[in-house]
Amino acid sequence: MALLKLENISKIYHTNKVGVLALNDVSFEVEKGEFLSLAGPSGSGKTTALNLIGGLDKPSEGNLYIDQTNINNQSKSNLAILRRNHIGFIFQTFNLIPILSGFENVEFPLILKGKNSAEERKSKVEEILRIVGLEDLMHRKPFEMSGGQQQRVAIARALVKEPKLVLADEPTANLDSNTGKDVLKLMQKLNKDKGITFIFSTHDQMVMDFANRIIRLKDGQIYSDDMRR
């Protein structure tokens, strides 16, 4: 059973009374545990697809299922709960909360989820920070960390709640190539070890090489869908 199913998804943005077709009749399925790259040049519809999958936006046409639930029909509040419990986000610009330490940033989604005691949260946060190699820096504020370290915190924040799906929008675009590789290796390891499904967008071939499936988008349509290994 597919974890994610996009069925004839189209998305039109209306700017200055002109409709821009960002996604055009896109359909694909993603199985649990995939490490999938949405690839394509700028404006191909990668980010739009991630936003729709993450419930941050609604498609103009088509249906989008997560665990067989059509999320198009959900209220904004229900979509917020879906994101809170089942979807982790990793952003190109890390987007950590600057006033919170690394530990607190990672703990924040667990507090929002509200299902763990303080002790449980502490243990989960320390565990994931150890996995991403930041156990010694957990009490630093984001501005006291390098870009790579901040993205590791962001990865830990996305994974700490054990989501069904992690969506990463060009996660290495703001990092140098070595740090980018380290981050991707970490994501790959977590995908293998924990079986968490990753979908990340990129236009960088090096990043695509890490994926076990690449869906290439061009002008809002699927250009190719390759299983790598």
Added chain:
Amino acid sequence: MFTILKLAFRNVFRSKKRTIITLSSVSLGLGLLIISICLMNGLDKQSISNIIHSQTSHLKLFKTGYFDKKDEIPLNKTIKNPEQYYNKIKQHPLIKEVESRVLFGASMIKGMDELPCLGVACEPGSDPKILNIKDSLVAGTWIDSKKSGMVIGANMADDIDLNVGDYVTIRIITSSKGEDLTWNALDMEIVGIYNSGNPAVDSSHIIVPLKFAQEAISMNNEVTEIVVCLTNDNEDTLEQVKTWLCTIFENSGEKIEVYSWKDLAGTFLAISKMKTKNSAIIIMIMLFIASIGIINTMLMAVLERTREIGMLMALGMKKWEIMKLFVFEGGLIGVFGSLLGCLIGGLAGWYLEVKGWSISSFGETYEKIAQAAYPIKDVFYGDLSFNILLYTFIFGVVISVIASFYPARKATKLNPIEALRYI
């Protein structure tokens, strides 16, 4: 809830300079509010105390019809043999003292100077238990029922340069019919000078023994008023005793009316009420400006943190939780601003209550205007209470929370995708 509060707390101090400026405007506004209320309450309290204790006492009994003509100071509407009522009046446990007085129109003449004044003929033994004139003597002695001396106010003494031991001519108006006045002129010694703190009294009241005035005006054991002093200044006591006295005199069929100091100081109370309203408008404007500061700060915060708001939405924060975050931030600015405002206002209010505010520091013109508006001389004292601080604190927090609603709502209206793209 606690996490959002913690987040809000840290966000408040994210932009320290801006927060300090906003806190300053809130605290200054609230501090001034406390000082204004403290000063207005103090002025009213001090004025009322001066009116009661140097001018009117708590209650006055007049012959029916006297009150309506009181500005003419009539001598033909008198109470005969006032002592007959004393026992009846003193039965009430909240009545401390009773005395009879005659008020008469007069003028004081020294050489070419003539000063119009109000003659107050009182019982030298009872009056000090009711009014503070004897206690406020700054020179000389109190009047004696066996002598014809008088005491005058310090302002009056200054105006025509009089001292204890000086003799002046008093022209007593014994009756007035239209423009025709009849009077009696007497030479009297000034035996004392008082400074009651009530400018109206100190500049126009001459105090003489009752017996002397009755003889001079040919009033055979008649008085124009019976003055009743209560055990306290409480308004409930005042109304209770007034009602009791009214009932007594209505039931006995006596043509005597009862008036409280409030009836006699109606003009002062009306001006005071008007001033309170005007001050409230000014205070509201000040607080509106402070709340604009909060709105501005919060709007800046929403603008600066647009991407962060998008990220919080992506993490699964609901709109009302984001709204709560910003309202808490505004509320916290309100809490800190109000605490600071209460501290500033409290300290200034305490100073005003203990040390007072010398009117003369504003110059002679302002001093005269102030004395015309309030029956207070020299120093204005504030009246600070815990309730003023408490209500101002609550008011400050509520205003801040209300002011932060609009920016908070603006934050929730953000589109998460656009917010995440915001640079």
